[in-house]
Amino acid sequence: xxxxxxxxxxxxxxxxxxxxxxxxxxxxxxxxxxxxxxxxxxxxxxxxxxxxxxxxxxxxxxxxxxxxxxxxxxxxxxxxxxxxxxxxxxxxxxxxxxxxxxxxxxxxxxxxxxxxxxxxxxxxxxxxxxxxxxxxxxxxxxxxxxxxxxxxxxxxxxxxxxxxxxxxxxxxxxxxxxxxxxxxxxxxxxxxxxxxxxxxxxxxxxxxxxxxxxxxxxxxxxxxxxxxxxxxxxxxxxxxxxxxxxxxxxxxxxxxxxxxxxxxxxxxxxxxxxxxxxxxxxxxxxxxxxxxxxxxxxxxxxxxxxxxxxxxxxxxxxxxxxxxxxxxxxxxxxxxxxxxxxxxxxxxxxxxxxxxxxxxxxxxxxxxxxxxxxxxxxxxxxxxxxxxxxxxxxxxxxxxxxxxxxxxxxxxxxxxxxxxxxxxxxxxxxxxxxxxxxxxxxx
Numbered sequence: 153x154x155x156x157x158x159x160x161x162x163x164x165x166x167x168x169x170x171x172x173x174x175x176x177x178x179x180x181x182x183x184x185x186x187x188x189x190x191x192x193x194x195x196x197x198x199x200x201x202x203x204x205x206x207x208x209x210x211x212x213x214x215x216x217x218x219x220x221x222x223x224x225x226x227x228x229x230x231x232x233x234x235x236x237x238x239x240x241x242x243x244x245x246x247x248x249x250x251x252x253x254x255x256x257x258x259x260x261x262x263x264x265x266x267x268x269x270x271x272x273x274x275x276x277x278x279x280x281x282x283x284x285x286x287x288x289x290x291x292x293x294x295x296x297x298x299x300x301x302x303x304x305x306x307x308x309x310x311x312x313x314x315x316x317x318x319x320x321x322x323x324x325x326x327x328x329x330x331x332x333x334x335x336x337x338x339x340x341x342x343x344x345x346x347x348x349x350x351x352x353x354x355x356x357x358x359x360x361x362x363x364x365x366x367x368x369x370x371x372x373x374x375x376x377x378x379x380x381x382x383x384x385x386x387x388x389x390x391x392x393x394x395x396x397x398x399x400x401x402x403x404x405x406x407x408x409x410x411x412x413x414x415x416x417x418x419x420x421x422x423x424x425x426x427x428x429x430x431x432x433x434x435x436x437x438x439x440x441x442x443x444x445x446x447x448x449x450x451x452x453x454x455x456x457x458x459x460x461x462x463x464x465x466x467x468x469x470x471x472x473x474x475x476x477x478x479x480x481x482x483x484x485x486x487x488x489x490x491x492x493x494x495x496x497x498x499x500x501x502x503x504x505x506x507x508x509x510x511x512x513x514x515x516x517x518x519x520x521x522x523x524x525x526x527x528x529x530x531x532x533x534x535x536x537x538x539x540x541x542x543x544x545x546x547x548x549x550x551x552x553x554x555x556x557x558x559x560x561x562x563x564x565x566x567x568x569x570x571x572x573x574x575x576x577x578x579x580x581x582x583x584x585x586x587x588x589x590x591x592x593x594x595x
Contacts, residue, residue, distance in 0.1 A: 406432045
């Protein structure tokens with residue numbers, strides 16, 4: 153009994169240290185910090201006894217650690233592949249997206265092919281927008297471990313994880329017979345105002361959430377930007393010089409009324425600077441299938457692009473921010489604060505509307521940039537220093553993380569269902585009154 157309890161005690165401490173950086177849980181990335189031990193009050197008493205003995209005799213402490221290690225490193229009954237001690241010790245830990253030492257805990261010798269079942273479509277796409285399923289989604293994105301994707305529900309008893317896309321699953325017709333040992337993951341890439349009340353239907357039905365939120369169980373941003381390794385990159389100059397651009401600001405929008413009230417901000421901004429509006433809410437058109445060509449034209453004629461999000465919510469940074477960065481046009485952002493955006497890219501790559509007192513002061517700065525070629529070109533100096541990865545939308549990094557974790561987890565551990573999905577998703581995460589507060593100041 154003591155050996156088993158000591159072993160669980162050591163595994164719990166090891167996981168908490170990896171998740172939070174210390175024993176006090178300072179990192180909120182994973183909520184189920186303390187999984188219940190299987191040994192009840194006796195186990196807790198033994199754990200407390202161990203703590204006291206540490207201060208009385210070093211010999212007893214060392215003995216306890218040895219016993220704990222013996223428990224932790226014993227091979228899994230279901231695995232024919234010997235595991236590294238580091239991997240086995242941390243096998244029960246969910247990897248956080250920014251955990252730099254997680255790769256050290258993975259046993260790269262494992263060759264078991266893990267299968268992930270797409271139970272629902274993804275925005276009506278049966279293949280989740282991948283050309284083919286099977287191993288291709290993971291191999292094309294150079295995921296570190298072997299996994300495969302399928303939509304064959306008859307294989308549900310032999311897969312390791314099942315994915316549900318929030319917009320394509322009927323919560324009132326939830327699948328009744330899913331194996332308890334299969335991990336259920338909810339995938340969501342729309343902000344709370346767009347998801348509406350649907351997220352309440354997932355409380356107690358999924359183990360983990362994959363989303364754009366940095367505190368998700370599996371972090372899946374819309375795009376990934378990383379610094380280049382070149383020490384002295386060449387100076388970048390836009391292909392079309394400022395003097396050749398005869399138009400000022402362009403905005404492509406299909407949702408005319410948004411939770412962020414962005415349309416009201418643009419209405420006020422347009423009083424002080426010319427704005428051409430494309431899409432369903434404007435007088436110009438850009439077919440969705442010609443999205444890339446439109447941006448090429450924008451970058452040849454316009455100086456600024458309005459990257460205004462439909463919702464001002466925690467960590468919500470959509471393709472509206474990333475797409476203009478692929479082209480020689482300056483994004484003017486209405487979304488997250490610089491403290492969050494700067495985790496993706498230097499603030500010298502965009503202009504943030506949050507940093508200006510009003511649309512009028514923002515327009516004044518845009519006119520200043522538009523009249524100063526040196527200042528204008530400064531917003532493109534980041535390009536040889538960073539790389540926007542050509543990923544498969546917001547799914548790639550999240551799927552790779554899930555694949556990594558499936559290869560690292562202990563199959564004998566049962567995982568708790570999340571009862572807090574809706575509370576975590578909705579409570580205090582949006583600030584959609586920002587525009588209204590700004591406009592109120594000038595009226």
